[in-house]
Amino acid sequence: MKKEVVNIIKIGGKTIDNEEALAQFIKSFYRIPGKKILVHGGGILANQIGEKIGIKPNFHEGRRITDTETLDLITMVYGGLVNKKIVAKFQAQNVNAIGLSGADGNLIVAKKRAVQKIDYGFAGDIQKVNKDLLINLLSQNLTPVICPITHDEKGQLLNTNGDTIAKEIACALQAFYEVNLWLCFDKKGVLLNVNDEESILPKLNPKAYADLLHKSLIHDGMKPKLENAFQALKSGVSIIRIGSADDIDIAIKEENTGTFICA
Numbered sequence: 040m041k042k043e044v045v046n047i048i049k050i051g052g053k054t055i056d057n058e059e060a061l062a063q064f065i066k067s068f069y070r071i072p073g074k075k076i077l078v079h080g081g082g083i084l085a086n087q088i089g090e091k092i093g094i095k096p097n098f099h100e101g102r103r104i105t106d107t108e109t110l111d112l113i114t115m116v117y118g119g120l121v122n123k124k125i126v127a128k129f130q131a132q133n134v135n136a137i138g139l140s141g142a143d144g145n146l147i148v149a150k151k152r153a154v155q156k157i158d159y160g161f162a163g164d165i166q167k168v169n170k171d172l173l174i175n176l177l178s179q180n181l182t183p184v185i186c187p188i189t190h191d192e193k194g195q196l197l198n199t200n201g202d203t204i205a206k207e208i209a210c211a212l213q214a215f216y217e218v219n220l221w222l223c224f225d226k227k228g229v230l231l232n233v234n235d236e237e238s239i240l241p242k243l244n245p246k247a248y249a250d251l252l253h254k255s256l257i258h259d260g261m262k263p264k265l266e267n268a269f270q271a272l273k274s275g276v277s278i279i280r281i282g283s284a285d286d287i288d289i290a291i292k293e294e295n296t297g298t299f300i301c302a
């Protein structure tokens with residue numbers, strides 16, 4: 040029997056930080072047919088608000104190092120400001136959205152990352168996704184809007200990369216739905232030259248990715264994004280695309296846009 044489609048879309052900090060881009064994205068999201076889940080980041084806003092109150096951002100290979108103060112900051116920014124603003128904007132479009140962190144409904148259980156070469160602080164590695172909760176919410180025509188915060192079931196909140204959350208949700212749901220995973224960011228796709236928007240790679244397979252890594256053409260947040268995309272591919276997620284949140288309208292019309300992740 041053909042499975043129903045669920046679109047899992049992640050938007051990043053640069054879309055959230057731009058009122059116009061966010062409004063446009065929300066309008067386009069409304070037009071995507073079928074069931075939908077939105078995962079959002081908010082890294083830029085967390086950096087900006089942090090700077091104002093004396094909390095400096097600290098990253099290693101695109102992943103934030105999260106001390107106690109930073110954890111409080113990101114809980115307020117991702118779980119409060121960003122999540123609730125997006126939910127309200129959806130309600131204005133008649134999309135009945137429900138905002139969740141990984142602690143709500145025990146949605147995402149994670150383990151604090153063990154200190155190895157780098158101490159990432161309160162960063163969570165996902166152990167379990169409550170797929171039954173998501174299936175239940177989707178069946179009631181609710182649209183989950185998920186912020187990048189997880190918990191350890193012992194009362195500790197943890198910071199988890201938004202692309203990783205979207206990937207883990209995609210993997211957890213792929214046995215029940217035909218999952219389309221869209222990792223949206225500020226550029227048109229994976230670029231051969233990060234300074235040239237026209238150098239977009241329409242397709243990327245693991246071998247070509249290894250080659251790009253070897254040539255140091257992938258850095259910052261693109262590294263975790265692509266690692267997540269290839270893990271989703273391995274787990275059997277049907278369609279994985281990396282592209283601009285501005286181009287989601289084109290993508291809905293089935294026109295080629297962004298970078299397709301393929302085997």
Ligand SMILES: Nc1ncnc2c1ncn2[C@@H]1O[C@H](COP(=O)(O)OP(=O)(O)O)[C@@H](O)[C@H]1O
Binds near residue numbers: 224
């Ligand atoms: N080869 C590449 N193609 C496109 N972007 C790249 C590439 N290598 C590094 N990047 C950088 O990665 C960024 C995306 O990662 P990130 O900022 O974490 O995204 P987001 O927070 O929007 O999900 C891009 O804005 C770009 O600066």
Ligand SMILES: CC(=O)N[C@@H](CCC(=O)OP(=O)(O)O)C(=O)O
Binds near residue numbers: 082260
């Ligand atoms: C552990 C880790 O890196 N967490 C990310 C979560 C937010 C995120 O993914 O936001 P963007 O998509 O806007 O980058 C962070 O705090 O930056």
